[in-house]
Amino acid sequence: MPYCSCLNGYEPKSQPDWSVSDYSGGCERKTKFQCETPNSSNKDKDRFLPILNMKLPNHSQSIGVGSDGECEAACLSNCSCTAYAFTTNGGCSIWNVGGIVILVLVFVFVMLRRRKRHVGAGTSVEGSLVAFSYRDLQNATKNFSEKLGGGGFGSVFKGALPDSSVVAVKKLESISQGEKQFRTEVSTIGTVQHVNLVRLRGFCSEGTKKLLVYDYMPNGSLDSKLFHEDKLLDWKVRYQIALGTARGLTYLHEKCRDCIIHCDVKPENILLDADFVPKVADFGLAKLVGRDFSRVLTTFRGTRGYLAPEWISGVAITAKADTYSYGMMLFEFVSGRRNFEASEDGQVRFFPTFAANMVHQGGNVLNLLDPRLAGKADIEEVTRVIKVASWCVQDDEAHRPSMGQVVQILEGFLDVSLPPIPRALQAIVDNEENIVFFTDSSSTQSSQVKSNVSTASSQAKSNISSNSN
Incomplete structure (x- = not known):
């Protein structure tokens, strides 16, 4: 239906404009007023059309008369008058051509402003x-x-x-x-x-x-803040970003009508708004997985360095591949550098392996922390993050937590047990010469283990239990 229509006795001033939904020209009378054609035989047919429940226009002229009939006669006797209203309290108000023209001009102005705003708006x-x-x-x-x-x-x-x-x-x-x-x-x-x-x-x-x-996200991507000297994120902000990212992935995996596997979770795809609230980007651009199918084979490949073993071996992919990528990224929240980048003293070549071993041996986890933070972090949160990350990167996807479980752990509602060291990470410790460094298509350096180590794991399933508190 059109947004505008003419009153009885009026017609569009420009029918071609109205046919393309341009009503700015308004309406015009089909016949002239009585005062404009005093000798016309149609003069006795001029009447007013009552319209109820209307907001009265501005710019009225008050007439000192005592009844509705006198108000109507006053308007009829004035060739410029096009409308009137009479109330017992407000008396007689009339609107002449000038007033109507003003109203039409205001209407046209508003319409033009609205049209201009929508040019190019899709x-x-x-x-x-x-x-x-x-x-x-x-x-x-x-x-x-x-x-x-x-x-x-x-x-x-x-x-x-x-x-x-x-x-x-x-x-x-x-x-x-x-x-x-x-x-x-x-x-x-x-x-x-x-x-x-x-x-x-x-x-x-x-x-x-x-x-x-x-x-648009004004604070850009996570990598621009996490890996640069002049963009230091304190530990509390990092922890909240990790938690928010996990919530976003949980929504994709568990709350959508169709389970959406991201397939490329990495710092470049975590954007930060003005308040550093994390927003997962590029979701849904990979294969969608219907709930009737627990696994899907696809030729899509994520970024090296965050890929789960099942990507490399070519087996079927589930949402647990995102869990693995998230876990690899979580290690970087702690260190403040790429996992494959050597530490400043050159002693640590691959951080996830070093961190997993540190936690497994009961070492001081604050020694793993980004040195720029100068040890300013909650030791329980740092330990929790490293444990979660270690569980997320287990070789066997069945041993990895769901992203929903990750959220509950980071929120403190679930306890997390000591994770075993994944075989793939341990292989890097035993065979450091097999580490091969890559540069992917987006110029982001990444790493991949070049070995024939089996991704099958005989380790026990994760022992994540409800917090008794």
Whole structure:
């Protein structure tokens, strides 16, 4: 239905404009007023149309009359008068052509302002999800001039929408899906909303041009804060980021209609808002797993250094692959450096192995802490994080906790027992010469164990028990 319609006796001033939903020209009378055609035979047919429950327009003129009939006659006798209202308390008010013109001009001004704001704002397709044209996003990003970063799925650019909101526009690369499949998957991603997930605002799909529009995160990605000297995050902030990230992954794995395996959990895909609240990014871009299927084979590959053993061996993947990647990232929360980067004194070549052994031997975990923190951390939290990380990177996925369990442990609602040292990590200690360093497509250094060590584990399942307190 149209947003506007003309009163009886009036018609659109410009029918072509109305046919394209442009009502700014307003309406005009089909016949002239009595005073405009005094000799017309139609003059006795002029009457007023009563309209109830209306808010009276401004700019009225008061007339000193004592009845409704006198008020009507006063308006009829004035050729400029187009409407009147009479109340026992307020008396007679009339609106002349000038007043109506003012109202129309105000209406046109508001309409034009609203139209200007929506130029290039896209078309809503489902809920809050918006379909943008490629030109819209070219304008929003100033022809993709300010690059924020890039990864396996494509490059990301900063932009601003007509409503002044700042967005991050991702230009997807190597997307072979058809239009219908792409829109279906984007629609699914658009319905996934959580405080610890980056919100999808909209998308663009024009031929081979596939783009996604997200909320902009002013504090950038976690790696830019965790691994740089001038961007030190204190321990409390790191712990809250770890907890928020776990909550976001739990939502993807357990709370969505379809279990969403992220497949590329790493610091670059954890974004921070203005208050350093973590937001998991790039979820849903990998394979979606229906609840009827506990496992899925896919050719997708995550970032080296965070890959679970099952990725490398080519076996089926479950949500526990995300748990492994999260665990590898969790070690970096403690050390403040990449897992494969050697310590300053050169004594520690692969931090996860060193940390797992330290906890297993009952050593002082504060010695594992990022030296920039100068030991300022809760020792129980540091111990808890390293234990959780060690459980998350167990060789056998069945021995890893779910992300929901990780949340409960970090929140303090579950106790966590001493984890066994995973075989893959122990292999690095025994065969340090087999460590091979890589640089992936996003220029992020990573590591991978080059060995034929079996990923099968005979270790006991994790003994995570409810806190008795």
